[in-house]
Amino acid sequence: MHSIPPSLKTPSITGIVTDSYPILHEIFQLGDFVIGEIVSLFLLFRFSTNFIKQPSSQLIKEVIAVPKNYQDILAFVFALQEIRKNPTILPNVTLGFHIYDAYHSNRMTYKSSLDLLSSQHISAPNYRCDLQNNLMAVIGGMYSEISLSLATIINTYKVPQFTYGSLDSSMKEKTLFPFLYRMVPDDIHEYTGILHPFLRQITFNNSAGETIRFDENQELIAAFDVTNWVTFPNQSFDRIKIGSLNPWAPKGKELTIQDESIVWHGKFNQSLSVVPISVCNDNCYPGYSKKKKDGEPFCCYDCIPCPEGKISNKKDMDFCIECAKDHYSNLDQNKCIPKVMSYLSYQEPLGITLALSAIALTLITALVLGMMMKNQDTPIVKANNKSITYILLISLLLCFLCSLLFIGEPERVICLLRQTAFCIIFSVSLSSVLAKTIIVALAFMATQPGSRMKKWLGKRLANSIILSCSFIQAGICTLWLSISPPYLDTDMDSLSGKIIVECNEGSVFMFYCALGYMGFLAIISFTVAFLARKLPDSFNEAKFITFSMLVYCSVWLSFVPTYLSTKGKYLVAVEIFSILTSSAGLLICIFPPKCYIIVFRPDLNKRDQLIRVGNKTI
Structure with missing residues (x-):
């Protein structure tokens, strides 16, 4: 490389700072007329701009040469020397040249273009100060992008530009680039010459001994070598073949690379055998x-x-x-x-606990029922209307068994039965309690002088209350099944990782109608029992019924918000718990006093003893 003599350097122009972004590589020779050339011989790696820390005083981090492009410079200089030697070409005129490196960068191409048009190393276009280059033409660049950047500056000053590389189709428009001349044929002509039949059938060997031929699509059948440019400490270079690219190789084997043969440049700040990372951060791993x-x-x-x-x-x-x-x-x-199927099963602790509780309560109810039937002729059983007692105990027993329908994998038939069966059976229980309460109140009123209530007492009234109240609930459930019955459903979104297998209630409105009707029966029973709790009767069950209805109302009032806020098998467990608790409330609150007298105090299970006890306690 030639350097610029100190005598040719000019002082700074007033108002314009000296060049703080110099071009490090240039070759020039003085002459009457100057021809410029823009080449791309080197690659510059600059320090990145960072406004967080103190910037480096050095602009250039590293320079890498592309030796192959040096032949462009040699050809250009050789051509000018031949012109200068020949006296018949440009007589009495000395032809000079000025070569700038664009460093494969658009920014540096603009900088080089302005330097060609200005005084030596002073970017002051449109000013004539000190030594001004007599620029006649510019040659360059090799690549379409560099040619476009050069033409953007040069064409403004009507300086001819001769390019010898590929051109983008947009640069062929002469109205936009009137001073741009292409010195090589258009690539399209090469392809056109290959659509000829003679060339389609031609086969020959090139200088490397490789066979050159074309396929049926008129495409060149050729492979490419993958080479690795290796730079040694003494700044010498060597080209090493590390693989090949063969588009006609079997699928998956088109590209072969010998990774162990690759030598990476030292600028990557890592082992020369480790593949560099071409991103500014680490990989994003799975997840x-x-x-x-x-x-x-x-x-x-x-x-x-x-x-x-x-x-x-x-x-x-x-x-x-x-x-x-x-x-x-x-x-x-x-x-x-x-996802795993989720439902309340008999294999998990919660399901086992609820199932054992239901079976235990069923056995207790059956034991109480057997005890009542065995002692059906005793005063304590007769005094409380034994037929209603049997109906109540049987319905409670069925309620406990009904809760088992809610455990296990749901099926279509079970979904249809479990809610409606419970609602109807438990309504029979509540109707029996209501019938007991009304009969107690009427029995006391019938003992009043001149009362006509005696004609209402008896089995007919009790049976009418139980049947009418139960039929209303049966009608509600029938309407429910005919309009929008419960069905088997799956919920894949509510619980992460689980598919909830459940019985969808179908019509939520009808479900709450059935629950509301049972609540209505409980409230009536509670009201009547509360009013009759102090009636002077030894066999009065009103106190126990009042407390049992209080338990029932408390359980089902707390069930509603829990039902709305719980999902999956825990929702089913809450409903089973409510069924067992409310049914057990009726069983425990009403029958233990009778069982106690029957089992432990049979001496009190006599009419005269009960009347005597009643007179003392009530």
């Missing part, structure tokens, strides 16, 4: 997706974890993929796992 950083290059991104229900199973995925409905993402968000 994460890429999110571009605003205002930074495309290779800079953040790694954000996949949301619940989505995964990424490869590195550097642009977005997470959603699992199928019957699958869910694992904890690492890199795999979809099949």
Whole structure:
């Protein structure tokens, strides 16, 4: 490289700062007329601009040469020397040249273009100060992008530009670039010459001994070598073949690379045998997706974890993929796992506990029923209307058994039966309690002088109350089944990793109508029992009924908000608990006093003894 003599350097122009962004590589020779050339011989790696820390005093981090492009400079200089030697070409005129390196950069191409038009090393276009280049033409560049950047500056000053490389189709418009001349044929002519039949059938060997021929699509059948330019400490170069690219090789074997033979440049600040990372951050591993950083290059991104229900199973995925409905993402968000079926089963502790409780209460109810039937002729059983007592105990027994329908994997028939069966059976229980309470109140009123209530007493009244109240609930359930019956359903969204197998109630309105009707019966029973709780009768059950209805109302009032806020098998467990608790409330609050007298105090199970006890206690 030639350097600029100190005598040719000019002082700074007033008002214009000296060149703080110099071009490090240039070749020139003085002459009457100057021809410029823009080449791309070197690659510059500059220090990145960072406003957080003190900037480096050096602008250039590293310079890498592309030796192959040096032949362009040699050809250009050789041509000018031949012209200068020949006296018949440009007589009495000395032809000089000025060569600038654009460093494969548009920014440096603009800088080089302005330097060609200005005084030596002073970017002052449109000013004539000190030594001004007598620029006649510019040659360059080799690449379309560099040619476009050069033409943007040069054409403004009507300086001819001769390019010898490829051109973008937009640069062929003469109205936009009237001073741009292409010195090589258009590439399209080469392809046109290949659509000829003679060339389609031609086969020959090139200088490397390789066979050159064309396929049926008139495409060149050729392979390419993958080479590695290795720079040695003494600044010498060597080209080493490390692989090949053969488009006609078997699928998957088109590109072969010998990784162990690659020598990476020392600028990557790592082992020469380790593949450098071409991004500004580490990979996004499975379970994460890429999110571009605003205002930074495309290779800079953040790694954000996949949301619940989505995964990424490869590195550097642009977005997470959603699992199928019957699958869910694992904890690492890199795999979809099949969801498990969730329902209250007999194999888990909760289901076993509730099932054993239902069976135990069923056995206790059967024991009480057997005890009542065995002692059906005793005063304490007769005094409380034994037929209603039997109906109540049988309905309670069925309620306990009905709760078992809620345990286990739901089925279509079970979904149809379990809610309606419970509502009807428990309504029979409440109707029996209501009948007991009304009969107690009427029995006391019938003992009053001149009362006509005696004709209302008896089995007919009790049976009418039980049947009418039960039939109303049966009608509600029948309407429910005919309009929108319960059905087998699956819920894949409420619980993570689980598919809830459940019985959908169908019409929620009809479900609450059935519950509301039972609540209505309980409130009436509670009211009548509360008013009759102090009636002077030894066999008065009103106190116990009042307390049992209080328990029932408390249980089912707390059930509603719990039902609305619980999902899955725990919702079923809450309903079973409510059934068992409310039914057990009736059993425990009404029958233990009778069982106590029958079992432990049979001496009191006599009419005269009960009347005597009643007179003392009530």
